[in-house]
Every structure is written in C-alpha cells, then in structure tokens.
Amino acid sequence: xxxxxxxxxxxxxxxxxxxxxxxxxxxxxxxxxxxxxxxxxxxxxxxxxxxxxxxxxxxxxxxxxxxxxxxxxxxxxxxxxxxxxxxxxxxxxxxxxxxxxxxxxxxxxxxxxxxxxxxxxxxxxxxxxxxxxxxxxxxxxxxxxxxxxxxxxxxxxxxxxxxxxxxxxxxxxxxxxxxxxxxxxxxxxxxxxxxxxxxxxxxxxxxxxxxxxxxxxxxxxxxxxxxxxxxxxxxxxxxxxxxxxxxxxxxxxxxxxxxxxxxxxxxxxxxxxxxxxxxxxxxxxxxxxxxxxxxxxxxx
Amino acid sequence: xxxxxxxxxxxxxxxxxxxxxxxxxxxxxxxxxxxxxxxxxxxxxxxxxxxxxxxxxxxxxxxxxxxxxxxxxxxxxxxxxxxxxxxxxxxxxxxxxxxxxxxxxxxxxxxxxxxxxxxxxxxxxxxxxxxxxxxxxxxxxxxxxxxxxxxxxxxxxxxxxxxxxxxxxxxxxxxxxxxxxxxxxxxxxxxxxxxxxxxxxxxxxxxxxxxxxxxxxxxxxxxxxxx
Numbered sequence: 001x002x003x004x005x006x007x008x009x010x011x012x013x014x015x016x017x018x019x020x021x022x023x024x025x026x027x028x029x030x031x032x033x034x035x036x037x038x039x040x041x042x043x044x045x046x047x048x049x050x051x052x053x054x055x056x057x058x059x060x061x062x063x064x065x066x067x068x069x070x071x072x073x074x075x076x077x078x079x080x081x082x083x084x085x086x087x088x089x090x091x092x093x094x095x096x097x098x099x100x101x102x103x104x105x106x107x108x109x110x111x112x113x114x115x116x117x118x119x120x121x122x123x124x125x126x127x128x129x130x131x132x133x134x135x136x137x138x139x140x141x142x143x144x145x146x147x148x149x150x151x152x153x154x155x156x157x158x159x160x161x162x163x164x165x166x167x168x169x170x171x172x173x174x175x176x177x178x179x180x181x182x183x184x185x186x187x188x189x190x191x192x193x194x195x196x197x198x199x200x201x202x203x204x205x206x207x208x209x210x211x212x213x214x215x216x217x218x219x220x221x222x223x224x225x226x227x228x229x230x231x232x233x234x235x236x237x238x239x240x241x242x243x244x245x246x247x248x249x250x251x252x253x254x255x256x257x258x259x260x261x262x263x264x265x266x267x268x269x270x271x272x273x274x275x276x277x278x279x280x281x282x283x284x285x286x287x288x289x290x291x292x293x294x295x296x297x298x299x300x
Numbered sequence: 301x302x303x304x305x306x307x308x309x310x311x312x313x314x315x316x317x318x319x320x321x322x323x324x325x326x327x328x329x330x331x332x333x334x335x336x337x338x339x340x341x342x343x344x345x346x347x348x349x350x351x352x353x354x355x356x357x358x359x360x361x362x363x364x365x366x367x368x369x370x371x372x373x374x375x376x377x378x379x380x381x382x383x384x385x386x387x388x389x390x391x392x393x394x395x396x397x398x399x400x401x402x403x404x405x406x407x408x409x410x411x412x413x414x415x416x417x418x419x420x421x422x423x424x425x426x427x428x429x430x431x432x433x434x435x436x437x438x439x440x441x442x443x444x445x446x447x448x449x450x451x452x453x454x455x456x457x458x459x460x461x462x463x464x465x466x467x468x469x470x471x472x473x474x475x476x477x478x479x480x481x482x483x484x485x486x487x488x489x490x491x492x493x494x495x496x497x498x499x500x501x502x503x504x505x506x507x508x509x510x511x512x513x514x515x516x517x518x519x520x521x522x523x524x525x526x527x
Contacts, residue, residue: 006410006420011402199398202358203459204388205415206381297380 009200010193010213017221020185024178024222024284028229028276029236031174035276036237038167039269040254045160049153056120056130061143062113068143072116075141079120082136084128087121115143175283182218182287189214190295201299211292215285222284226277233273234259310336310467310498311357316366318352326352328522330366334500336466339493341509342502344519350502351395353519354469357500358392359383371466388416391465391497393473397456399444405455406431406440412463423462430458433488435481449476457485461492468492470501474508486512 058075062068072090079088096114122128134146190197193214200210237255244252258269311334318327327349334340342350355361356368359375368375371389378386391412399408406427407414413423431437434454444452453476460468468489474482486508493499500517503509509516518525 006407006414007403009400009403009411009414195398196400196402199400200411200415201384202360202387202392202398203412203415204384204463206384209415209417 008213010189010196010210012217017185017189017217020181021221021225021228023181024225024280025228025232027174027178027181028226028280029232030229031171031276031279032230032233032273033236034167034170034174035272036233036255036258038164038171039258039272041160041164041167043257045157045164048156048160054121054124056122056149057147058118058120058137059115059145059147060118060141061115061145063143066142068116071141071143072118075118075137075144078136078140079118079133082128082133084123084126085120086123089119089121091117091119175279178280178283179287182222182284183291186214186218186288186291187295189217190292197296197299207293207296210296211289214292215288218284218288219281222281223277225284226280229280230273230276233276309333310338310371311500312367312369313356314367314369316356316363316368318349318356318361319364325364326522327356327363327519330519330522330524332517332524334498336498337493337496339490339499339512339514340501341512341514341516342500342519343504343506343509343516346504348519349522350519351471354392354471354500354502357467357469358390359387384415388412388463389466391460391463391468393453393457393460393468393470395471395475397444397452399452399455399459401444404441404443405436405447405451408444408455409458409462411459416463427458427462430462434458434485450478450481453477454481454485457488461488461497464492464495465497468497468499470499470503472503472505473501474503474505479507482508483511 058079060068060071060075076088076090079085093114093116096117099117100114130146130148137144137146197210237258240251240255241259242252246253246256260266261269311332313333314331316327316330317325319325330353342353344350352361356363357370359370359378362376370386399405400411403411409431410420410423410427413427414420428437428440431440434457436451436454436458439447439451439455444455447455453473457470457473460470470489473489474485477485482505489499489501490512501508
C-alpha cells in the first residue's frame with residue numbers, strides 16, 4: 001500500500017466538461033477577435049487624429065479676374081508669416097488633378113478650372129488660430145479657403161468610437177454568456193454526482209471540501225479553453241494577414257500590424273490577447289465555486 | 301469535543317413526529333434517551349420507521365415536530381456550517397451500504413478521514429488494520445461493484461467506525477452476512493462500545509439481539525414501545 005495515491009473523490013467521468021471546453025473555447029476565440037478589432041480601431045483613431053491634426057489644407061479656386069499663381073504665392077507668404085504654421089508646400093496642378101482622378105477619371109483637365117492646394121504643416125504644440133487664419137486668407141487672397149479637416153476627423157472618430165463601443169459590448173456579452181454556461185455546467189456536474197455528494201456530506205465533508213474537488217476541473221477547463229481560443233485567434237489574424245499584399249491596406253495589413261508590429265507595440269497586443277485565458281480561467285473558477293457553494297447550501 | 305448535557309444523555313428525543321410531505325405520520329411521539337457509552341437495539345417490522353428514525357439521528361432529516369438533542373444540543377438550533385463537524389462524531393452504516401463505486405474498498409473506508417483533512421500516510425495503517433479485522437485485506441484494492449453483498453456490508457461498517465465515532469448508528473448491519481461473521485461484527489460493535497462509543501443498531505436479527513443482551517427499543521407503526 002506504500003505510495004498509494006487516493007482516487008478522485010468525485011468521479012471524472014460523471015458530468016464530463018468536454019462540451020463546456022468546446023463552448024468556452026469558441027467564446028474565447030470570439031473574445032480574441034473582438035479584442036483584435038478593438039486594438040486596430042484604437043490604433044486607427046490615433047493615426048487619423050494625429051495625421052489630420054498635423055496638417056491643414058488651403059484651397060485656392062481659379063477666379064475669372066485673378067492670376068491664380070500670384071494668389072497662390074500671396075497665400076503662401078501669408079501662411080509662412082502666420083504664427084503656428086510650421087511649413088507650407090504648394091501642390092502642383094498635376095497633384096491636384098490626381099486627387100480628382102477617382103471622380104473624373106484620368107482625362108485631360110487643362111480646360112477645367114481645377115482648384116490649387118497648399119499643404120500646410122502646423123506646429124501641434126502651438127497650433128494657429130484657425131478662425132483668424134481663415135478670415136485673413138479670405139480677405140487677402142482671392143478664391144482662398146481653409147480646410148482644417150475637422151469635419152472628416154470628427155466623423156471618422158465618431159465611427160471608430162461606435163465600432164469600439166460595439167467591440168466592448170461584444171466582449172461584455174461574451175463574458176455574460178460564459179458565466180451562464182459555466183453555471184449550467186456546474187449544475188449538470190453536481191446533479192450527475194448527487195449520490196456521491198450526499199455520501200460526502202454524511203461522512204462529514206464540508207461544502208468547501210466538496211466544491212474544491214469539483215472546481216479544480218473548471219479551472220483546467222477555463223485555462224484550456226482560453227489557450228485554444230487564443231491560438232485560434234492568432235491563426236485567424238495570421239491567415240487574414242496572408243489574404244492581401246503588403247501595403248495594400250484593409251484587413252490584411254491591419255492583421256499583419258497586429259501580429260508583426262514593433263516589439264513595444266506587439267508586446268502590448270500579445271499581453272492583451274493573453275488576458276483571454278486568464279479571464280476565462282477566473283470566470284470558470286469563480287462562477288463554478290459560487291454556484292457550487294450556493295447549491296450545496298440547499299443540500300442537508 | 302462539546303460537553304454533553306448531563307440530563308440529556310448523548311441522544312434525547314422528545315415527542316418527535318415525522319411525515320414526508322403531506323403523507324401519513326411515519327413516526328409518532330417518539331421519546332427516548334441514550335446515555336453516553338450505552339448500547340441499544342432498534343427493532344420492529346419492516347415499515348415501522350426504523351430507517352427514518354436513524355436518518356433523523358444522523359441529521360439527514362428534520363423532524364416535523366418534537367425535539368431532538370444530540371451531544372447535549374438541540375439539533376434545530378444547529379448552524380448548517382457546523383453539521384460536518386457533528387457528522388464526524390457520528391458513524392453510520394447504511395442499509396444500502398452507499399459505498400462510492402469509483403473508489404477502491406480502501407479509499408471508501410478511508411473516506412471519513414480523508415474528508416476530515418488527514419494525510420494518507422497517517423491513516424494508512426489504521427485502515428489496513430480495520431480491513432484485516434473485517435476480513436477485507438484481499439479486497440482492499442477492489443472496487444465495490446465486484447464485491448459480494450457481505451463484503452460491501454463489511455466495507456460499509458469499516459467506513460462507519462474508522463473515525464472512532466462517539467455515536468454509531470447501524471441500519472441492518474448483519475443483514476447480508478452469515479451467522480459466524482454476524483457474531484464477529486457484533487463483537488466489533490461491542491468492542492467499540494467498550495471503548496466509549498454509544499451504539500444504536502436497527503435490526504431484524506433476533507439472534508443478534510439475544511447474543512448482545514442489550515436493551516431494545518421496539519418500533520411498531522411509528523410508535524416506540526419499550527421491551
């Protein structure tokens with residue numbers, strides 16, 4: 001009898017947790033996708049907000065009685081002397097035509113009065129007073145107007161924030177569903193082992209002892225399901241990254257940036273994704289323990 | 301160990317009644333007292349309420365009326381959190397054995413010590429000694445489904461007495477064994493009683509009662525009659 005290892009007090013076969021593992025793994029996979037989406041959306045917001053805040057555009061329209069080249073130079077001079085402006089660059093006529101290409105095609109636009117653009121880089125630490133800049137341009141340069149991109153920025157940010165909120169809502173719903181299925185699985189395991197639990201009570205087992213015999217299995221289930229979910233999530237991002245060429249933008253580039261960005265950013269993304277198995281384990285363990293203690297209280 | 305009230309004895313029942321749901325009363329005005337260290341039989345025909353009375357005593361049921369005092373305390377006032385500690389002072393042999401099929405005979409017998417948090421290395425010898433006493437050394441690593449009725453009964457008895465309980469309740473403990481083994485088991489109960497355990501055995505076995513020469517509580521249609 002030396003080295004005898006007592007068998008598990010609660011039989012492992014009764015009330016198998018296999019279907020719980022599968023369901024929890026799917027939940028964790030969905031959580032990974034939602035977290036991936038959140039990271040990408042937040043990065044997009046940062047890049048849009050940063051890019052758009054660093055630059056404004058001055059548009060000079062061709063008016064019948066004005067020399068547009070002279071007006072452009074006048075505008076550039078005004079801009080360069082305005083406090084808060086870091087630099088200017090007049091886009092040539094071809095660059096302006098190129099911007100219109102998506103709408104007008106690559107036809108010859110020589111006969112059309114295509115507006116000319118000045119790209120203005122602003123000092124982000126001390127940006128110019130846009131209202132006085134717009135007023136000065138309009139009064140001194142014929143056909144000039146200032147576009148601060150604020151409308152675009154506001155709309156893009158609003159959309160991104162809505163998507164971000166949606167991702168948080170999805171994560172919340174996944175947590176609620178995970179808790180509900182763990183409660184259901186705990187009840188199933190306890191019901192399947194009711195005769196054993198009765199005997200354990202009658203030989204003097206405390207509720208805590210009985211619940212420890214059962215919730216160890218829920219801990220393992222949560223951890224395994226979380227790891228499987230994260231692995232599937234990483235494989236999905238990898239496959240999405242392979243769906244398009246580099247620099248093409250869209251989902252492929254976004255997925256690649258999630259997995260292969262600079263180490264300081266990648267570490268953060270991977271740490272957030274690794275929170276999934278930790279959260280799954282905690283949800284599984286705490287929910288099963290609370291459910292067991294509550295159910296065992298009803299058993300005399 | 302909680303002090304036992306001098307006037308209550310170890311077990312005291314006063315006008316205890318029990319009914320299941322809205323059914324008829326299974327036990328009617330049952331009153332008796334057992335002093336610490338006493339030995340009694342509980343007899344009566346099938347359906348007289350013997351098992352129900354034992355279930356009340358090992359706290360698996362609550363009486364519908366009357367008062368039960370165990371170890372000097374009113375069981376109605378027991379906090380549920382204290383039940384496990386009380387049950388560790390009571391050993392029970394169930395009529396239907398209630399062994400756990402997924403544990404070996406050894407692990408079944410050791411169960412009360414294991415749930416009390418004792419280490420296997422500390423109780424191993426005690427369990428093997430007891431298994432030897434009840435003639436189950438060879439079956440120590442066997443699982444209950446392959447044991448005979450008599451072997452299961454002996455394993456159930458061993459599990460009830462392994463923790464050296466203050467009160468031993470046994471429901472037909474010799475129902476499945478031959479007369480020779482029944483005498484041996486009775487000897488085990490008597491030995492335990494001599495060491496201080498209070499024993500109450502529900503049985504149909506008149507020979508067992510005659511051999512032990514212990515006082516009898518006789519139940520008839522839920523009512524207790526002294527004999």
